[in-house]
Amino acid sequence: MLPDHLFQPLDLDRALDRAYDRGEERAAWELLAGALLDPRARGDVSLRAYVEVLVDEYTLDGWERDTLGVLGDLADAEPGLRGALRLPMAELHAQVGEDETALRLLRSRQRELAGLPTGERDEEFYPAAAMVAGTADPGFAKALLDEGLTLAMDLGRPEATVRYLSLLRNRFGGPQDPEVTAYLAGAPEPKEPERPRTVQPEVARKPTVRLPYPPGADLKALEKGFREADLEARVAVVRITSGGSVEQADPGDDIAWPPGRNDPCWCGAERKYKKCCGSPV
Structure with missing residues (x-):
């Protein structure tokens, strides 16, 4: 056996x-x-x-x-x-x-959630559904994000969550909402958790060795070369500043926003956008 x-x-x-x-x-x-x-x-x-x-x-x-x-x-x-x-x-x-079938399913789920108490609704549905509906029906996508924003503010969600939903809503044609602006203005600044300090044992330091510049070197030319090399090595990123928008940060419209839910995330993490920077929480 x-x-x-x-x-x-x-x-x-x-x-x-x-x-x-x-x-x-x-x-x-x-x-x-x-x-x-x-x-x-x-x-x-x-x-x-x-x-x-x-x-x-x-x-x-x-x-x-x-x-x-x-x-x-x-x-x-x-x-x-x-x-x-x-x-x-x-x-x-x-x-x-099959966009019509997709929209019909999303509207059905939207009605189901509308009948539930605020605390029982699926918060992740609204941004995810908006990303699915956005191409076929931007107006419906905006309406979904309106509901998602209202739900997030009613539940007192963090500033980052509300800001993400607001930026996504603006991209689908919705103007800046005064209620969202007021909510973000009143959000407390996030505090970094205090980390325990590690006490390192004292170690005798070796004397510093400074390498001399080559004889006759042009120090200004060296500094200029270092700056240019540093700039070329940087990765271009879009920073959304407080109160700003994607259009203001990317006036040339060089970066597709929002990416497709199943597209690789633009941050380079080799994950789908919806599982990475597109996650609402």
């Missing part, structure tokens, strides 16, 4: 990583899809998080229909997840060019 240690529960995360690292993307997709539809997974609190993983990480171009089929079956098996599944399903429909 085989020993008990051969029948330990499946470590899903580890199995997915191993399959994906080996280049077996389809095997990883099938493993995760099967786990979501497994009857033993009914009622598991991690289902929604794994749905996001399936859509964001394992649904490659051309697999959107397969994932939509999985999410449809999951909605039938888990009625309590139907509302939360509307956003990822809308995202997939938008990726295959």
Whole structure:
């Protein structure tokens, strides 16, 4: 008889990583899809998080229909997840060019959330849904962000969250909201947490050695060369200053904003924008 240690529960995360690292993307997709539809997974609190993983990480171009089929079956098996599944399903429909279906799903979810108490609404829905709807219906995207901003301020969310939603809303055609301006003006400055100071043992310092300039060197020319080399080595970034806007910081419109939810993040972190700088929290 085989020993008990051969029948330990499946470590899903580890199995997915191993399959994906080996280049077996389809095997990883099938493993995760099967786990979501497994009857033993009914009622598991991690289902929604794994749905996001399936859509964001394992649904490659051309697999959107397969994932939509999985999410449809999951909605039938888990009625309590139907509302939360509307956003990822809308995202997939938008990726295959079915904008009307995507907008219909987003509007349905918007109505569902409007009927919930403020503290029970899904805050992440509004910016994520606006990014999906923005190309097809900028007016609807702006309306979603209006609701997201109101919710964030009602819940007393940090300045960074409100500022991000406001900048995104402005990009979809909404003017600066006086309520948002007042909220940001009254937000306290974030304080850096005090870090314990590390006491370093005293070590005898070696004498400083200064390298002499070459005989006859032009010190001003050397300094100018150092400055130019430093400037060439810097990475160009857009800094949104307090009270500013993307248009003011990028008057030449050289940087596409906002990036697509599934586009690589412009910060260079090699993650999707929605999972990196596009995350509302």
